[in-house]
Structures are given as structure tokens and as C-alpha cells.
Amino acid sequence: MSDSLTVAKHRKNLQQLRAETEAAIAVMQATYDELDPEEAASDVGAGEDEGGSEGDLTRFERDRLRTRIVEEGLFLEVIDAAEERAKGKSWKTCARCGKPIGDARLEALPATDVCVVCKADRSNW
Numbered sequence: 001m002s003d004s005l006t007v008a009k010h011r012k013n014l015q016q017l018r019a020e021t022e023a024a025i026a027v028m029q030a031t032y033d034e035l036d037p038e039e040a041a042s043d044v045g046a047g048e049d050e051g052g053s054e055g056d057l058t059r060f061e062r063d064r065l066r067t068r069i070v071e072e073g074l075f076l077e078v079i080d081a082a083e084e085r086a087k088g089k090s091w092k093t094c095a096r097c098g099k100p101i102g103d104a105r106l107e108a109l110p111a112t113d114v115c116v117v118c119k120a121d122r123s124n125w
């Protein structure tokens with residue numbers, strides 16, 4: 001394959017990733033705002049009392065969303081850093097070992113700054 005990844009294409013990929021991440025955050029935030037533990041608890045109050053489990057579930061779901069929103073927010077910072085790196089010359093170079101990250105890997109994970117070998121002890125990217 002001769003169509004190697006250009007910096008213009010890479011920037012576009014990053015923009016798209018940012019848009020997707022922001023959209024995902026917006027959806028989760030909206031869901032989070034809709035989940036009201038007090039309301040869920042009072043809804044269930046009319047029927048059999050099962051120890052307010054509905055409200056607990058809602059709280060659990062809110063906590064889960066909260067965590068995801070924070071994680072996605074951190075990922076936006078990673079995208080920021082990747083966009084910053086794309087302004088320089090070393091955006092295709094692994095930040096840890098200095099070897100090429102590889103076009104295919106950068107296409108698939110535009111926000112990454114390490115090669116697949118160094119990625120082993122990182123979490124998601």
C-alpha cells in the first residue's frame with residue numbers, strides 16, 4: 001500500500017475522534033442528568049417496597065456514567081496532546097522507544113503516541 005498516512009489525514013482522523021468522543025460525552029451527560037435517584041426511589045414507593053432498590057440502581061448507574069464521563073474527558077486531553085504532536089515532525093514516532101508507530105496503528109488509534117510494543121503497559125491506546 002502506497003497511500004501512507006499524511007499529517008492532513010491524521011489531523012482529520014483526530015478531529016473525527018474528538019467529535020465522536022464529545023458526542024459520546026453529551027449522550028452520557030444527558031442520560032446522567034435524566035437519572036434522578038430520588039425520583040426513581042419515589043416511583044417505586046407506590047408499589048411493593050423492596051428496600052429502595054430502584055433508587056440504588058439509579059445511583060449505581062449514575063456513578064458508572066460519572067466515571068465514564070471523566071474517562072472520556074481525559075481522553076479528550078489525550079486527543080489534544082496528539083493534535084499538538086501532529087504539529088511537529090515526530091508524530092509518527094513512538095514517544096517511548098523512538099521507533100515508528102506505524103501508519104496502520106495511527107489510522108486505527110489516532111490519539112496514540114506509542115508503538116504497539118510500548119503500548120503493552122498502557123491501558124486503552
Ligand SMILES: [Zn+2]
Nearest residue numbers: 094097115118
Ligand atoms: Zn515504542
